[in-house]
Amino acid sequence: MKTKGRKKEKVNIVTLGCSKNLVDSEVMLTQLKGNDVNAEHESQKDDANVVIVNTCGFIDNAKQESIDTILRYADAKEEGLIEKLYVTGCLSQRYKDDLESEIPQVDAFFGTMELPLLLKKFNADYKNELVGERILTTSNHYAYLKIAEGCDRPCSFCAIPLMRGKHVSKPIEQLVTEASNLARNGVKELLLIAQDSTYYGLDIYKKRNLAELLKHLSDIEGIEWIRLHYAFPTGFPLDILKVMAERSNICNYLDMPLQHGSTKILKHMRRGTTREKQEELIQTIRDTVPGIAIRSTLIAGYPGETEADFEEMAGFVERSRFERLGIFSYSHEEQTHAHNFEDDVPEEVKQDRANQIMQLQEGISYDINQTRIGHTYKVLVDRKEGGRFIGRTEFDSPEVDNEVIIETKNTHLRLGDFVNVKIRDATEFDLYGEPIL
Structure with a gap:
């Protein structure tokens, strides 16, 4: 069995659900770091000894995903891979009593408005001067x-x-x-x-x-x-x-x-x-x-x-x-x-x-x-994948809407820049175009 070390706490925040939950996690991350707590959001290194799961409780599929995620980290705690597990967010707000009895490996459950209480677990205070910072x-x-x-x-x-x-x-x-x-x-x-x-x-x-x-x-x-x-x-x-x-x-x-x-x-x-x-x-x-x-x-x-x-x-x-x-x-x-x-x-x-x-x-x-083919649109460049840049028009929100696949050949675009793109082709959910530089 793995022996728990005395290393300094490192916190990993895992977010499930909608963009409103994501904002809550960003505020949590800001408050933790503002209190000198070593925290990351969905760390890829798997080296955190404390995990906070920010859950969704909207519909059955979302609730099941949240429960599965909690159970996965509960197993990790039993195996000695993490030391503390906290749960917050909508599912925790709605089913706190049931969850406490069914998943006792969780160290504490918090509701959607209980960030100050969660921070206390890290000897941290809710800093009003950080309101508006994220x-x-x-x-x-x-x-x-x-x-x-x-x-x-x-x-x-x-x-x-x-x-x-x-x-x-x-x-x-x-x-x-x-x-x-x-x-x-x-x-x-x-x-x-x-x-x-x-x-x-x-x-x-x-x-x-x-x-x-x-x-x-x-x-x-x-x-x-x-x-x-x-x-x-x-x-x-x-x-x-x-x-x-x-x-x-x-x-x-x-x-x-x-x-x-x-x-x-x-x-x-x-x-x-x-x-x-x-x-x-x-x-x-x-x-x-x-x-x-x-x-x-x-x-x-x-x-x-x-x-x-x-x-x-x-x-x-x-x-x-x-x-x-x-x-x-x-x-x-x-x-x-x-x-x-x-x-x-x-x-x-x-x-x-x-x-x-x-x-x-x-x-x-x-x-x-x-009807977009042949027209030129202002596109915000989000990321690069497989040698092509991916962006969005003003008609598209990230994650849920259409994307513009930008063929650049030898041209380099900067992520976060706006560029005019002429649309050459289109499918049901994507547009394809070339930058007009």
């Missing part, structure tokens, strides 16, 4: 900016309010300070995130104030792209569209999860809208910001979803012609309103319906991408 784990040229925490929406299928609490907006001044610090450190693209970004400001300014925030962020020197994620359609603040149309550094891009295309299912989901209202909003957005790319997500197999409901959703997708679209199979979550109903759509039917929507979307994406 060590990035993404590429240095883009960063997620969390503008609010929590959610007040009553969506029947969603457990996020159980894990993240009520909506709390960050003040504009704090966000401007954080964004300015990021810009000074080389960040060129801000990706605005929240559980519900269009609710921003209602709690502290008594009005939806996202448009005002966008103006202030747009004025920051060095920020060339601002991208808006997680916009809720009900009560959508139309004034943000005018700001998007007027400000050249706000991307013609909107991530707006709509969840379904059947009015009956939307009502059961407690979304506060109808298919017809969603279609009207989409048209208003496109009329106000010509050329905008709309990303959305849907859910297949919600309780009571009939074949007719599914066909209504498919027709909605066909008419809406989203530039980007993803779809999840419904996950029956404890303590949610929908958990009161029978999960009556068989798993194979859920998956088949999701596959049908994605096949439909592939055709739409292909048609849209074919």
Whole structure:
């Protein structure tokens, strides 16, 4: 058996789930390092003696991945490969009592708002002077900016309010300070995130104030792209569209999860809208910001979803012609309103319906991408793979959207630079082009 040494602590933070979790891990990393703790994010060296797993608890697949990851490090602890194991994040917030009894190898579990308590395990204090400072784990040229925490929406299928609490907006001044610090450190693209970004400001300014925030962020020197994620359609603040149309550094891009295309299912989901209202909003957005790319997500197999409901959703997708679209199979979550109903759509039917929507979307994406051929676009260079550079247009967010494969031949491009690329070819989800230098 391996004997535990007396070496100085080295901490490895492992992040699962969404970009909002990633920001939490970056804040954790910043606080640890600010307290002179030797910490890394997802270290490749496998030499840490303390591991912190930042978990996701959103849907079944994400929960299982989190549990599998915790168990893997629990085994490593039993084998003497690590000395301490801490767990935080959404899964820990939601199932702390169960996890403590089922995985006793974990030294402590923490909720989503308990970073100061976690820091105490390292004899570290939460440093208020570090608020607004952040060590990035993404590429240095883009960063997620969390503008609010929590959610007040009553969506029947969603457990996020159980894990993240009520909506709390960050003040504009704090966000401007954080964004300015990021810009000074080389960040060129801000990706605005929240559980519900269009609710921003209602709690502290008594009005939806996202448009005002966008103006202030747009004025920051060095920020060339601002991208808006997680916009809720009900009560959508139309004034943000005018700001998007007027400000050249706000991307013609909107991530707006709509969840379904059947009015009956939307009502059961407690979304506060109808298919017809969603279609009207989409048209208003496109009329106000010509050329905008709309990303959305849907859910297949919600309780009571009939074949007719599914066909209504498919027709909605066909008419809406989203530039980007993803779809999840419904996950029956404890303590949610929908958990009161029978999960009556068989798993194979859920998956088949999701596959049908994605096949439909592939055709739409292909048609849209074919119209890009012959045009030149401003592209942000993200990375180099196999001798080719990979970038994105303003219509694409990292990790989830299309990419531009740049054929450079003897030309070298710098990561994090913008370059004009003429598109020569296109598939369903990728564009191919050459730089115009």
